[in-house]
Amino acid sequence: MVDEFAGGSDEALSGWQPPAFKLPRPAAVDNLATALAARGLSEATAWTLARSAVRPDDMRRKLAEATELRVQGGTLSIVETRLWSAAVIPHPANPREYGHRRYPLGGSGGAVTTSPEPGSSAGLTAELELRCPTADLLAQRLEETKDRLLRENPLAYDIAAEGVLQPLTVVALTVVHADRHPSASLLVAADGSSRVCAVHSILDYSPCRVAYEWGRDDRKYRKEINRWIRHAQRQGWDGLREDERQRLRALTVPARVVVGFDPHPHTGQRFHTAVRNFIGLTHIRPPRPYGPAVENxxxxxxxxxxxxxxxxxxxxxxxxxxxxxxxxxxxxxxxxxxxxxxxxxxxxxxxxxxxxxxxxxxxxxxxxxxxxxxxxxxxxxxxxxxxxxxxxxxxxxxxxxxxxxxxxxxxxxxxxxxxxxxxxxxxxxxxxxxxxxxxxxxxxxxxxxxxxxxxxxxxxxxxxxxxxxxxxxxxxxxxxxxxxxxxxxxxxxxxxxxxxxxxxxxxxxxxxxxxxxxxxxxxxxxxxxxxxxxxxxxxxxxxxxxxxxxxxxxxxxxxxYTGEPLAVAAVGYSAAAHCWATVRNSVDSLQKNVKAMAAVPQQVGGRSQVEEEGWEPAEVTALRGDLDLIDRRIARWSDRHRELQSLREAEQDPAGAIE
Structure with a gap:
């Protein structure tokens, strides 16, 4: 085996370096919106999709040769591209939560944590529609979804290193509010809500902010994206802190954007059913796992x-x-x-x-x-x-x-x-x-x-x-x-x-x-x-x-070999060596405990609590004083050993000592 450099940290020398992103020109966004509307998407959805594309010109070219993805009951037309993470939200009716939902028929009288299932938009073949009582209710559901997915399927730590690797399946969703609040045109991850939540956690995004603030205010939306692009341009990749690199890795996500749906004539299946069937094949009845041995x-x-x-x-x-x-x-x-x-x-x-x-x-x-x-x-x-x-x-x-x-x-x-x-x-x-x-x-x-x-x-x-x-x-x-x-x-x-x-x-x-x-x-x-x-x-x-x-x-x-300890000497080198081994183990344990404390996040998938907030100075000073006393004491032992070793060498080689 060849020896290699042993320095550096795991984070500093590994991880994906994304390409240098650029904010799209408004004209490119408008051209893509026009092309999407020509495929039968509503104007609101076409504009939402167009502004979400990292490279609108590239997505517009791919529209001419959209990929067909057959699902039960029809065929989806998809385009693979990259989207800005500030434009995508988790599915508000994520199936992963089915086992935790509380339903009104239970009669508990408490808060109901379900939301209506999306249906198909009338007259539009590739758009979902969700009718919701109030915007506040949907905002609450989105926050609950994010918290639960981060807790039950934590991916932020891995995505921070490599970004999102597998494309999300993104569909358009129009939210119609019963309280006459303006409708919202959104992009949801029909498959990949856990990855979206992890990305939002790294970027410190709130899904309701993505949906209701940036979704309506294009100036704020572009400003949020551009601040990271400009920061990366000023600092250069090597000049960024690791947490800043993690945000840039999460700034965009690969996506399979659904831009059309062709139902089979003999089924007449609607779009929302086809999307649900696709999710079922992916998560409810996925391919049989290879097994640990094959995976290893x-x-x-x-x-x-x-x-x-x-x-x-x-x-x-x-x-x-x-x-x-x-x-x-x-x-x-x-x-x-x-x-x-x-x-x-x-x-x-x-x-x-x-x-x-x-x-x-x-x-x-x-x-x-x-x-x-x-x-x-x-x-x-x-x-x-x-x-x-x-x-x-x-x-x-x-x-x-x-x-x-x-x-x-x-x-x-x-x-x-x-x-x-x-x-x-x-x-x-x-x-x-x-x-x-x-x-x-x-x-x-x-x-x-x-x-x-x-x-x-x-x-x-x-x-x-x-x-x-x-x-x-x-x-x-x-x-x-x-x-x-x-x-x-x-x-x-x-x-x-x-x-x-x-x-x-x-x-x-x-x-x-x-x-x-x-x-x-x-x-x-x-x-x-x-x-x-x-x-x-x-x-x-x-x-x-x-x-x-x-x-x-x-x-x-x-x-x-029972593992029973042998009699430990009470005096001499053997006794001291046994104690030194205990000291060494204690130091190793201390290092692990300090590392574990530094790894405690402020929140799930967040930054280190102590690196961000620090620790009580009086406690740190007291601990450092104890460590300093130990350091000086064992340093004296080392000095004494060197002194005796020099004396022994001088006794063995008197001529060398005189010189």
Whole structure:
């Protein structure tokens, strides 16, 4: 693997940079409105659609060859284009809310949270009409819709990074108010209300403002759009804050705009029914999902593509040969010919290090690959683990000829084992064992792991680098073996059953000398294709009462490596090292807690509470004082260590000291 630049933040070096937008000329808007009216749309709808287009001239050209989209009962004519987000609102009668609506017939006497369903406009084939008692009622419904969708289907975080990727299906809606309030011509997302609400959240738009203020006042509407266009022109992309970049990504949305409807003659179906049928096919009866395993396979290939591409700040993370090795698209002989190890555990360790370890730069590259398929701004670590495991399983699936039971149990165990937190701290670059054979590399890895055991690593709650690398290699053979020497934890069992996760069992095993020797023997046996056997404290195979060797099983591993802490020394280096590990863990915990506090938004999908509002100065000052005392105290320890080290070096080399 190729080392790459490890600096920078995930947000600063990733995310979509939209093109430089321009506010359309009024003449272009008028020309598009005329063309839309010629297709049979009302003048109000034609003007609303025309002013919403980012490029009216381009949309007008596409009208001549509108795409036909067949739905049950007819055919929709659509034009794909980009719309200003300030012109689109969520569907006021969003079907996603059906399960939460309260209906008048219930007789509760409380506020009714339903609104009438839109119907088809009389005499107009591709427009909806909604009759509403008052404008206030619709404004309330739009706000309730936004709040519920942001809560139940939060997409703002992901859209902030990549914008809206899949087009919304946008239809025209005329709202007629019973209280003689002027009618409103609106554009609603028949499919995509959650995305619209997320965009409005990023831009801090109110849907009722979009509908009733900007919808009627073209000057205010254009002023709102133009202020962001001008700001981007003044600052340049590199000069914008990240929250400003997020707003520019959300300033426009891709859309399939419905500009016509041709009902089938034998059905006579109306437009609003065709729109409802389209929504039903999309959400109520969508295509059958691929399933997690298939989805993770697809994400894995996307991640490998990301790792094999150079970035602005560094070279590729994987060579073409390594990419094919990770993807399991080469034979063992071909891998060996390319200088790659034929051993499954070495490939596994490289995959795990590349997708789960290596620090910020690696996780950013992996997340970019996942984002290319899912648009998630910050995929969770568990998702990266599942993708890594799916790559690891590819050769095993072929060997087992797709036996679903075997593959399923191995997948579950590997996913839980590789959630070991220490894996994240594996450094980028070459592993400790770099030769991938049974020679000095593996022995060096074993010896360094034993040294870490002597220093108390593992018993203090964290494995060392060598212990972690050896665990990653050994766990592959422990899970792939038959019988499995490491399985998933037991849920809901009796009180006497060991319910520790595989990651916890691994830590307990690699925290003692015998466990390190056991892991070393597992790797050696696995590479030879031998069965796995228990070893003694000396590292030799244990002999059972029957005279034979005892085969390693999950139950035996859990019985030997209970995870009970060893007696902790009260004085000397060992005792101090144990305390230092606790201090280090406390600092890690503090960093995570500070990061978690900074991530608390002011509202769903909003900006950071503390970054925007700050925190009580007296509390911050007191905390900084405590941290300063700790900093100065441990700095003295470092100075003392350097002083003693210099004295020792001078004693060993008096001549050098005189010079």
């Amino acid at each position: 396979e697809a994400k894995a290939d996307a991640v490998l593509d990301s790792l094999a591409e150079p970035t602005r700040t560094g070279a590729v993370h994987l060579t073409d040969a390594e990419k094919a090795w990770f993807a399991a698209t080469v034979t063992t002989e071909e891998a060996r010919a390319r200088g790659l190890s034929p051993h499954a555990d070495v490939r596994t360790e490289n995959i795990v290090r590349s997708l789960l370890g290596g620090g910020v730069s690696t996780s950013r590259r992996v997340n970019e690959g996942i984002r290319s398929l899912t648009a998630k701004m910050r995929p969770k670590r568990e998702e990266r683990v599942d993708i890594a495991v799916e790559l690891i399983l590819r050769p095993l699936r072929a060997a087992e000829e797709g036996d679903p039971g075997v593959v399923r149990s191995r997948r579950a165990a590997l996913q839980r084992a590789y959630r070991l937190p220490e894996i994240e701290r594996l450094p980028a670059g070459r592993p400790i064992e770099s030769d991938g054979g049974e020679g000095p590399g593996l022995r060096r890895l074993r010896d360094q792991a034993l040294e870490e055991v002597e220093r108390g690593s593992g018993n203090d709650g964290r494995l060392g680098t060598a212990q972690t690398e050896l665990a990653v290699k050994a766990v592959y053979y422990m899970v792939a073996a038959e019988p499995m020497a490491l399985q998933r934890e037991v849920f809901g069992g009796s009180g006497g059953e060991d319910d520790r996760s595989p990651a916890s069992v691994l830590r307990a095993m690699l925290s003692c000398r015998r466990g390190v020797l056991q892991a070393y023997e597992i790797v050696r046996s696995g590479r030879r294709g031998d069965r796995l056997y228990e070893v003694t404290e000396s590292g030799h195979r244990a002999v059972a009462a029957t005279g034979g060797h005892r085969e390693l099983t999950d139950g035996l591993v859990r019985h030997i």
